[in-house]
Amino acid sequence: MMRIAAYHRYGAPEVVGVEECERPEPGPGEVRVRVHAASVGAADAAGRSGSPWFARLAFGLRRPRNAVLGSDFAGVVDAVGAGVTRFAVGDRVFGATGADGGAHAEAVVVREDGAVVPLPDGVSVEAAVAICDGAMTALPFLRDGGRVGAGSRVLVNGASGAVGAAAVQLAVRLGAEVTAVCGPAHVELVAGLGATRVIDYTHEDPIRHGAPGAPFDVVFDAVGKSTFRRARAVLAPGGRYLTTVPSWAIMAQQLTSRIGRRRAVIMFTGLRSVEAKRPDLEELAALAASGAFAPVIERVVPLDAIAEAHRLVDTGHKAGTVVVTPVPEYQEA
Ligand SMILES: NC(=O)c1ccc[n+]([C@@H]2O[C@H](COP(=O)([O-])OP(=O)(O)OC[C@H]3O[C@@H](n4cnc5c(N)ncnc54)[C@H](OP(=O)(O)O)[C@@H]3O)[C@@H](O)[C@H]2O)c1
Numbered sequence: 001m002m003r004i005a006a007y008h009r010y011g012a013p014e015v016v017g018v019e020e021c022e023r024p025e026p027g028p029g030e031v032r033v034r035v036h037a038a039s040v041g042a043a044d045a046a047g048r049s050g051s052p053w054f055a056r057l058a059f060g061l062r063r064p065r066n067a068v069l070g071s072d073f074a075g076v077v078d079a080v081g082a083g084v085t086r087f088a089v090g091d092r093v094f095g096a097t098g099a100d101g102g103a104h105a106e107a108v109v110v111r112e113d114g115a116v117v118p119l120p121d122g123v124s125v126e127a128a129v130a131i132c133d134g135a136m137t138a139l140p141f142l143r144d145g146g147r148v149g150a151g152s153r154v155l156v157n158g159a160s161g162a163v164g165a166a167a168v169q170l171a172v173r174l175g176a177e178v179t180a181v182c183g184p185a186h187v188e189l190v191a192g193l194g195a196t197r198v199i200d201y202t203h204e205d206p207i208r209h210g211a212p213g214a215p216f217d218v219v220f221d222a223v224g225k226s227t228f229r230r231a232r233a234v235l236a237p238g239g240r241y242l243t244t245v246p247s248w249a250i251m252a253q254q255l256t257s258r259i260g261r262r263r264a265v266i267m268f269t270g271l272r273s274v275e276a277k278r279p280d281l282e283e284l285a286a287l288a289a290s291g292a293f294a295p296v297i298e299r300v301v302p303l304d305a306i307a308e309a310h311r312l313v314d315t316g317h318k319a320g321t322v323v324v325t326p327v328p329e330y331q332e333a
Pocket residue numbers: 041042043133137157158159160161162163164181182183184185186201222223224225243244245267268269270313316317318319320
């Protein structure tokens with residue numbers, strides 16, 4: 001048997017509780033991972049609450065299709081199915097199950113040819129799931145969506161969130177000059193991530209009123225609190241507005257407009273192919289192992305505190321990633 005965080009109807013954080021179920025066995029080509037850490041993030045909160053409405057297209061129209069949330073996992077392979085060659089029992093690994101969820105559990109079964117890679121020594125399981133939660137979105141947005149490189153002037157809105165905190169660090173690493181926007185509680189944290197300047201959005205609205213550092217080659221709204229219409233004012237000609245949050249306006253603008261040669265880009269990073277995800281997982285883990293990238297972690301909680309983890313995410317003001325530890329790392333399974 002194993003313990004899982006399960007829910008059977010959409011609602012507040014309290015709809016998720018700890019239950020027991022059969023420990024799954026890996027089939028051919030599959031590995032079972034003892035889950036030492038999993039992230040609890042925006043997608044889990046949307047899946048739990050069934051809100052916004054389009055979340056139900058993915059999670060189940062009337063009630064949740066899968067009882068166990070959680071995509072990002074890190075842990076140790078504890079069983080392998082027939083024909084598995086990439087991994088062996090005892091390997092430290094991390095990755096993402098995607099829309100299947102299932103990581104808020106003591107064990108998860110994944111395909112060996114899925115988005116799962118070795119976890120280097122020196123990278124904690126908590127840092128690994130924070131990479132999946134934040135940097136695995138920030139990196140493709142900046143590199144592929146924004147074409148950020150040496151000398152780019154980048155504004156990151158929501159710079160203290162999971163995606164934003166990773167974006168600030170990765171943009172700096174790509175050679176950009178970064179202006180970061182967050183709330184008053186996180187100004188110091190974000191300054192420590194390498195931003196050239198940090199703006200408190202409760203004091204000024206850099207997108208509405210312009211900002212030191214403007215015009216920007218890239219405005220990356222990591223929390224989707226702005227609009228392309230407004231951001232155009234601070235974008236350089238040819239600049240790109242990136243947003244993580246879909247709206248009808250942004251979908252239409254992405255398809256139809258390059259107003260004044262400024263363009264809007266939205267991506268759905270979870271839907272990228274395994275072939276695209278794996279090298280990014282490896283690159284980000286190597287960066288973390290070398291100390292060149294440090295994922296931000298808001299809090300680490302045990303499985304029994306899963307509702308508390310959801311409450312933290314629901315505040316909309318966490319810094320970095322909330323981590324749940326179904327099997328604490330140094331506890332025997
Ligand atoms: N399109 C995709 O592929 C994709 C992938 C992953 C995530 N997402 C989406 O991206 C969004 C961000 O995810 P996340 O995990 O980074 O969120 P998060 O960690 O929950 O973001 C929290 C942060 O947002 C900041 N914030 C709140 N209101 C703000 C405002 N008005 N202006 C600027 N910052 C504000 C908060 O800063 P303060 O506390 O300092 O106020 C807080 O640190 C979510 O909506 C998620 O669903 C999309």
